[in-house]
Amino acid sequence: MRKVVDSNFLRSNGLRDYLAGSPKNLALLTDYAAMEAYKGDTLLSIQGSMEILAEFPSQVLVLKNTLVACGLHGRTSGLQRRFIDESQTKGFSAYCRQLAAARTGDPTLIRKLMEHGEEAKRHLEERMLSDAKTLPTTIETVAKGYTAQELAILRNDEPYSEEMIKKLVLGVLRTAVAMFKEHPRVQHLPNQKDMPNTFIFRAALSAYLLALDWIAIAGPKAAFGASHKKLRNDMVDINFVAYATYFDDLLTNDEKTIRIYDKARLLLWRVFGCQISGLNA
Known part of the structure; x- marks a missing residue:
């Protein structure tokens, strides 16, 4: 393991x-x-x-x-x-x-x-901490892309509708492409087959799921009242999530991190067709 x-x-x-x-x-x-x-x-x-x-x-x-x-x-x-x-x-x-x-x-x-x-x-x-200051606005922007009915699905932790999956995929792709273009280690965009296996893509997915978790648990505006340190810690946690999707598991005591990790693995497998430990057997 x-x-x-x-x-x-x-x-x-x-x-x-x-x-x-x-x-x-x-x-x-x-x-x-x-x-x-x-x-x-x-x-x-x-x-x-x-x-x-x-x-x-x-x-x-x-x-x-x-x-x-x-x-x-x-x-x-x-x-x-x-x-x-x-x-x-x-x-x-x-x-x-x-x-x-x-x-x-x-x-x-x-x-x-x-x-x-x-x-x-x-x-x-x-x-x-500087990067964390922009997180509340990002969360609010993500929330605005969902209907009232879809926000209720998120709050009730119900299965995503087909339309919600489409929105998630588009949101993650937009975030990932922006990150690819800005990163000094990236020479060119990966092809469609390889992109979901790149770290940047999985970091973008984890970040998007963090936004959805805030929306579902606390509400789209709650992050504006959170300390920058708490938001910074959330950003650190999704880094662990992104790394852990390549291996067998994530050892953590944080419930939010576990939720995001479990959803990231499932989406990578079911939606993006990645080989995920324990799910492809």
């Missing part, structure tokens, strides 16, 4: 139970999980967040960061393998030893960890 680990699950006994259950159970670590682990009091936070993984270093796969993932092609062959950062995965045991050395007071390693912490803080507290 290969399961992506949400940052909120890194200190969970459930993670230890999963890894101890079988040497074939692998934990997949993303760049946002690492950034979340570094934020706050870096030296204490990173030690606590990596403690369980450090007990099972050979069962950790480090995934390529989001910037690189966005540039990966979507051909089915070798899809999972392309996301694995072989170098960082091989070096994870050494990284755990460095954490242990930093805990004993090694000044060079402490300085290095603090630098990572500052970079994580800049990304999460500055760039991501």
Whole structure:
């Protein structure tokens, strides 16, 4: 089993139970999980967040960061393998030893960890918070595309109508195409067959489902009253969702993230024709 680990699950006994259950159970670590682990009091936070993984270093796969993932092609062959950062995965045991050395007071390693912490803080507290400010307007715009009857379907968690599926597909495609055109790692638009397997497409789908979740649970205007930090956390969570759709599961304690992940997998399989673990058997 290969399961992506949400940052909120890194200190969970459930993670230890999963890894101890079988040497074939692998934990997949993303760049946002690492950034979340570094934020706050870096030296204490990173030690606590990596403690369980450090007990099972050979069962950790480090995934390529989001910037690189966005540039990966979507051909089915070798899809999972392309996301694995072989170098960082091989070096994870050494990284755990460095954490242990930093805990004993090694000044060079402490300085290095603090630098990572500052970079994580800049990304999460500055760039991501800035992006989060636009989320309420996006949610409201998505809601305006649905009729009163369709909004009731969303609120009641009923099966989407054919027309709602069409709107979802069009909305996701528009978002994905805009992201493809703006991203520095993308040279050209992928073809129709490969596009649903690209990270950008799955991130766009996850973001659209986040908007629908806000609309269904709290209402289309509720996000305007939410803190930017909460909205930022939502954006981080859909990054975990996008990565996890390529593998066997997502280890998380967050109910909203689970809802979005389950819907993303189902739509990728039923609507977009992707090979999804556990659904194509």
